[in-house]
Amino acid sequence: MGTPAPVAIAAEHLTKWYADGRGVHDLSLTVPAGEVFGLLGPSGAGKTTTLRMLLDLVRPSAGRVSVLGEEPSAVAVRARIGYCPAELTFERRESVLSLLHALDRARGGRNTVRLRTLADRLGLDTGRRARSLSPGNRRRLGLVAAFMHDPDLLLLDEPAAGLDPAGRSELLALIRETRERGRTVVLCARQVSDTWQVADRVGVLHEGRLVAVERVEQAAHRQARRVQVHFAEPVPRADFFGLPGVTDLGVDGRVLWCAVDGPLDPLIKAAARHTVTDMIITEPTPSEALIDRYYTAVHKPFGNRP
Numbered sequence: 563m564g565t566p567a568p569v570a571i572a573a574e575h576l577t578k579w580y581a582d583g584r585g586v587h588d589l590s591l592t593v594p595a596g597e598v599f600g601l602l603g604p605s606g607a608g609k610t611t612t613l614r615m616l617l618d619l620v621r622p623s624a625g626r627v628s629v630l631g632e633e634p635s636a637v638a639v640r641a642r643i644g645y646c647p648a649e650l651t652f653e654r655r656e657s658v659l660s661l662l663h664a665l666d667r668a669r670g671g672r673n674t675v676r677l678r679t680l681a682d683r684l685g686l687d688t689g690r691r692a693r694s695l696s697p698g699n700r701r702r703l704g705l706v707a708a709f710m711h712d713p714d715l716l717l718l719d720e721p722a723a724g725l726d727p728a729g730r731s732e733l734l735a736l737i738r739e740t741r742e743r744g745r746t747v748v749l750c751a752r753q754v755s756d757t758w759q760v761a762d763r764v765g766v767l768h769e770g771r772l773v774a775v776e777r778v779e780q781a782a783h784r785q786a787r788r789v790q791v792h793f794a795e796p797v798p799r800a801d802f803f804g805l806p807g808v809t810d811l812g813v814d815g816r817v818l819w820c821a822v823d824g825p826l827d828p829l830i831k832a833a834a835r836h837t838v839t840d841m842i843i844t845e846p847t848p849s850e851a852l853i854d855r856y857y858t859a860v861h862k863p864f865g866n867r868p
């Protein structure tokens with residue numbers, strides 16, 4: 563038997579109860595080292611609470627979690643994590659550069675070159691005063707602070723919020739490079755948009771429960787294909803009604819359209835009873851598939867637990 567792959571995060575029945583049943587409930591999830599994991603969910607779903615339990619900023623009410631093989635409270639593990647919170651406020655008058663240098667010194671002072679490179683890449687003006695930064699620049703500063711010591715685990719809460727398209731694509735490039743070096747990234751987002759481009763897997767949180775976990779590349783394959791069939795003569799809709807895997811069926815004279823989840827064989831056999839002149843099959847893009855799975859999970863949990 564081979565050596566098991568290292569695990570970055572192992573959560574078992576992780577729970578944080580707030581009043582009125584809010585919080586995070588019974589979350590079990592394993593994130594292997596070297597994975598980019600997207601935690602998706604609408605506002606209030608429990609994304610931030612989950613990250614805060616990984617950081618020991620919130621203590622679980624029940625269940626347990628290990629981070630990089632340790633308890634989240636272990637001092638040694640803190641230095642190996644980079645965290646960019648969703649909300650960033652800076653009260654200090656000093657410049658962005660002084661702030662970053664102070665943070666670097668606190669971490670052992672080895673990353674002055676890397677912090678400048680990161681600031682340049684993300685377009686952060688390090689001469690400005692930290693407390694006068696725009697929301698987009700606060701996000702850039704938070705990202706530089708999270709990435710600059712090249713941590714083993716990055717926890718990024720809404721990392722693309724407030725960034726312009728150039729900043730977003732630089733962030734995605736940074737996340738990809740981070741994964742190539744074997745680091746682990748967990749990113750939380752309300753929207754699927756950027757996440758599918760960079761995540762290996764996504765999990766969907768809904769009302770504090772992890773209702774789906776899916777590999778991004780599999781989401782597209784598991785999604786129904788759209789099929790359009792053209793016939794030489796008009797066909798009756800009844801000939802195609804109730805075929806296994808066929809939904810959203812429509813027939814208008816000589817054209818039939820539908821969605822097919824699973825084998826195409828039943829549809830092809832039914833169509834072959836008529837003269838087929840054309841057949842067009844479209845696969846959903848990973849983005850369309852994920853958005854669809856996401857909304858299915860949030861509105862009708864499908865129980866695909868990790």
Ligand SMILES: Nc1ncnc2c1ncn2[C@@H]1O[C@H](COP(=O)(O)OP(=O)(O)OP(=O)(O)O)[C@@H](O)[C@H]1O
Nearest residue numbers: 580581584585603604605606607608609610611612
């Ligand atoms: N300190 C707290 N006291 C009471 N309830 C809280 C506390 N922190 C979070 N909650 C509640 O727990 C639930 C999950 O909140 P959380 O901030 O984790 O969600 P989220 O998915 O990160 O949302 P958003 O996308 O809006 O940041 C929400 O209903 C929230 O109101």
